[in-house]
Amino acid sequence: MTKAANEPGTGPLDIVARVLHRDGLMLIIDKPSGIPVHRGPRNSRDKSGAALEDYFDALRFGLPRPPVLAHRLDRDTSGCLILGRHRKATASLGLLFKHNKISKTYWAVVEGGPDADSGVIDVPLGRLSEERGWWQKPDPNGLPATTNWTVLGRSAGTVALTWLALEPITGRTHQLRVHCAAMGWPIVGDSIYGSGPRDGEPKLHLHAREITVPLSKNKPPVRVCAPVPAHMRDRLTACGWIASSEPGAP
Template sequence: MTMKLKVEENNIRLDKYLACVLKTSRSLIQKNIVNENILVNNEKSKSKYIVNIGDVIYIKEDSLKEEEVLPEDISLDIIYEDEYLIVINKASGMVVHPASNIKSGTLVNALMHYTSELSDLYSYRPGIVHRLDKDTSGLIVVAKTNEIHEKLNSLFKERKVKRVYTALLVGNLDIDSGVIDAPIGRDKFNRTKMAILDENSKEAQTKFKVIKRYKDYTLVNFELITGRTHQIRVHAKYIGHPIYNDPVYTNKNSTSFGQFLHSSILEFVHPIKKEKLVFEAELPKEFSDFIDEL
């Protein structure tokens, strides 16, 4: 199977761009460029090629496998399951799928132990339709078949999935509700981070509504309109109130927990059954215990 990727950035090497987007090693990318498993605009390319917005990259998907992903007996908090999909309440600290430097302990490792029924549209992340950052907890949907995976992909692309996140922000946000509209792209100086940029960026909008104000913090619900990498974390920093304990966009204060960001509501129409599904997940214990002390 060949995966097609449309480039949305300028002025970055092909190997570096793909390593960032696909969360894999540059050495694996470089090897596959040489072996012509990766083409740009259907033509052979080189690792040092500087990509342009609109370029189309074709990747033979099996070529991205670095090592076999092994099942692991890891406990899962399953909120819902039928013959088509699974909704899981992911723990903070769990990576969603293996990458070049992470081979075990991921959600994919756990899923492969739990069931053999997972979509394989993307061989290196079976079943995974969308992602949550490692330290973001909460609801994530998993596809059991390729058909349901494609249908769920369409719902996300068409913005027909309601995703609400609960976050604890540093400081007092003085506006009760609104929409943050600021384009996001990869940070020019640190490719693992995202930033608000006018160029080489994508439109990004996030709704917000204050739940409760504390002396030095604000509890907020964020609803994604678009779904960019680190969107809520970047937008929160942009408005001057970063997410508490975020190790990337502010100072991490706790070693046992990541950013206080939780995927609390997931709502969509079942692609096969056509029923409206609404899922809610309570805050993790460390999150709720912390705000109870405020």
């Protein structure tokens, strides 16, 4: 089930328009770039003071409590985000994530790019420093981290860009961003690990494009695809993406 591409805001009514999938156990929503998923200490809210979970009450759909996060995406990453609709469902989803049963594919536009058409990044990651909190770095003594990548397109202009499909086998914090930067092709707009700006454009070009969840042994897995966000369309088009091929496109 895929929603047609749109760019609603993050108000209570707009977040309903971002629901890509709904069943009795979970919701999958299209998270916008630029807003953190949960409340917390410094740097956890956008400039308006909001976090995405502030709007979850609008997603109860008849249940007594709002859904809760089953995992997280970075503040500046867009795309498929899973919410558990009740406590038992959230626990079941947590186990699926823990045992790597949920597969995720991200789209990224990177500066430069690999010479090959596919490959594997196997670079352990560790915390950059105590002061930097979640920030990570390649660390031979860190936690194992593996990412599969495939080239989906390349730009033909003077600015070298590559459109990648990234499949994280492990789920380390900032894994895709650090891995791409470590390979010499940082993600466009990455202000931490690349050359992106601290404020303004371009936004981070990392999008949780597709997620597959095996909820039941007796049914096919739930597969959901999130539409390409507006801020990535120009550079994806330069790399060969065709907007009319997008599900739901006129």
